[in-house]
Amino acid sequence: MKRAWKVSELARAEIRHGCSSNPRSLTHFLFTLKKSANHGSVRDLNVDADTHSSSSSSFDSSALFSNISRLFTAKSPTTLSETLTEDLAQEVAQLRDALARNLHDSDEVVRVLEENCGPLLRRFAGGSAIVHLLKQLDSRPSLALEGINELISVRWLLGSSFSFYQPKDFNYACKVLNWRRKQEDCEFPMTEEEYAKGIALAGKVEKVGLAIELFSEAANKQLRTTSTYNALMTAYMFNGYAHKCESLFWALKRDPNCSPTIATYNILILVFGRLLLLDHMKLTFKEIENLNLSPNLSTYNALITGYIRAWMWDDMERTFQLMKEGPAKPSTSTYLLMLRGFAHSGNLEKMEQMYELVKDYMTQKHNPLIRTMICAYCKSSGKERIKKIEELMRHIPEEDYRPWLNVLLIRVYAEEDWIEAMEKSIDEAFERKTTVQAIGVMRSITTTYFRSKAVDRLATFIKRAESAGWRICRSLYHCKMILYASEKRLEEMESVLNEMENSNLSQSKRTLWILYKSYLSCGQRNRAAQVIGLMCKHGYEIPMTVLPS
Structure with missing residues (x-):
């Protein structure tokens, strides 16, 4: 056991000191909204949760957080997916179900965690079990945190600076995180991966104060890494603190122990794109090239996202062409972005080409994108637009009604x-x-x-x-x-x-003129003459040809 513990400590030390030297471990950051449960790839972008009614509205941050959470938990030199075994996945799934069955019983939740997490922590070092459990619970946003006061001391958790938290607003996964923080005296202290995941969760439920607290706590324990920086930057971004996000980026650059990775720059690009600061976005991409960092799929997707939000269709297509010519080839998520862009720009031919590439992967999660395509057809004047609209409408269930559509x-x-x-x-x-x-x-x-x-x-x-x-x-x-x-x-x-x-x-002049024509067409000349008199009474101009001789 002692030898295993030393190996684990050495592994964590290697991860901490090598956090900036392996950008490859942070290449899964995808700036899109939806993720297919069947195919495991990112599907949809919410430039507009609902495209027509809010085509320039904010992103669906809840869905987007679930997609980019891999950025914060990526491990070096081995990824989390490589260290997780089938046994761990099965045991974590059983633990998740046991927690879900005891949603409203906080004492039972604590008992389940104490009985099951201890063995998992011993068998799987590095916090991988907790990170995996948090990831699974993170997909259950309806399970709100209740009874947190019974789990840990409110004063210990929140402190004087964070007294505004309401337990019912937390994600259920925070129960596990809070319990884990309480176990600091055990032989398996929290790892940087767990802190990064916790920061991401706090940002997801709009608890930026808790995210900052976790970040500071990790720093005090010498566990501050690029992943924790990235997690807090993203928490800032999705809660509207773009300035703090940028300030944290400069703090990361000044940190002697960590440096930005390609994933960090991806976050910056998305921040500037959301604010329509396209010049800043382009300068960030230029800096990536100057630092000899390799732009990845997420980089280009973030650029395309920014151009779509700014309705810069030529730059959008130019970026897409760069992907096709470079090593970071377009993925399904890229095609979905381009599909939305072409729909907004009214380029139906290219929109249909993109649709052919992704239609087999589209599910009900992509109904907003389907509505965007329908809107594009409605604005067109094609001969078969009704047929194409009817085909797309079949993919939208009746309960997903939109008044504007x-x-x-x-x-x-x-x-x-x-x-x-x-x-x-x-x-x-x-x-x-x-x-x-x-x-x-x-x-x-x-x-x-x-x-x-x-x-x-x-x-x-x-x-x-x-x-x-x-x-x-x-x-x-x-x-x-x-x-x-x-x-x-x-x-x-x-x-x-x-x-x-x-x-x-x-009654307007047109109303009286319709009356006159109607009476005249029906042979009612006397009534027609009366209408002419009424028009004269109101001072309307009358053609000489209609006046009686």
Whole structure:
């Protein structure tokens, strides 16, 4: 046991002092949002969690944290995946399930940890068991930390500077982390990998203060490494502290025991990209080249992400071409990024090429990307756009409803005169209490009914739209008047004037002109003459040709 302990200590010392010399161990940082459980590769980017409604909105930081957590736990010279055995994976999975069964019983959680973690720590040195357990629990964000006061002293954990924490806001994995911190007197103290993972977890649940505390605690124990720096930088980044993230980067450069790796620069690139500081982002990439660091997949993905956010399509494609020509070849995550970029830029041909490369890997996690493609087709004027939209819509379940997408579909169907599909989308909007305020959409609906000469359908729609609070405009009533007149239903046409009055819409020159034309087409010359007199009364200009001789 003593010999094993010495080997473990030597291994940890080698990791600490060699943290900056092996950038290869930090090459798994992927700046995307979703990760497929089946294929194990990163899938999706959230330039916009919901693309149309917030195409420039913030990233889904919860999903992104789970993808980049490998950055902070990477070990040198051997990776965590190499040290974990099948026995460890199985035992950790059993421990995870046992903890999940005792979610609301803090005493039982402590008992389970004390009974199982001790043997795991003895069998698997270097903290790999705890790191692996935290990684598995990290995928269960709904399991919130409860009863933390019963696990450890609040004063010991939080201190006077961190009294604002609320236990219910923590991730369930923090229970394990807190228990592990309490075991400092045991023969297996916490390792830098455990601290890095803990910092990442604290940042994920928006507890930057706890992340700073863990970072300082690791530094006091001589466990500060590039991975812990990277973890805190990312915690700053995803909680909106870009300035602190950059300041920490300069602190890392001044640290004599550690130096930035390619993963560190990847974080900086993503920070600048999120802030649309494209000049800073390019300078960071230039520094990578000057330091002879090899840009990896994550580097290029971060650059592409920044260019997409800034809508710099030429730079996006140029970076993609660099990947194809260099050693860091595009991956599925890259193709998904390019798919989103081409969709936003309206380049449907290249968007479809990217879709062919990734469609077999796409799951329900990529519904936002599917909606981005649908939005791109809606903005186009292609002949087969409806067919392509319908094919994509089949991938989106009914419960994943988006009001903006439904309204967009209403307009597209209206423009294509697909009256049945349009009315189906309209019915769904009414059922889901979606209100339409865009006058362009209302006019598109009116035009479709007009071209189809469906006056009764139009009348029904107007009544429903009025009661549902939709945007009401004169063109709706004008269209109904014209259609009634075309069928010589003059009495119903005249009743439309009362409907306009009830909707607080006054009669315009166009309204009176429609009346005049309608009466004239139906042979009602006396009524037509009365309308001319009404137009003169309101001071409207009248062509000489319509005046009675």
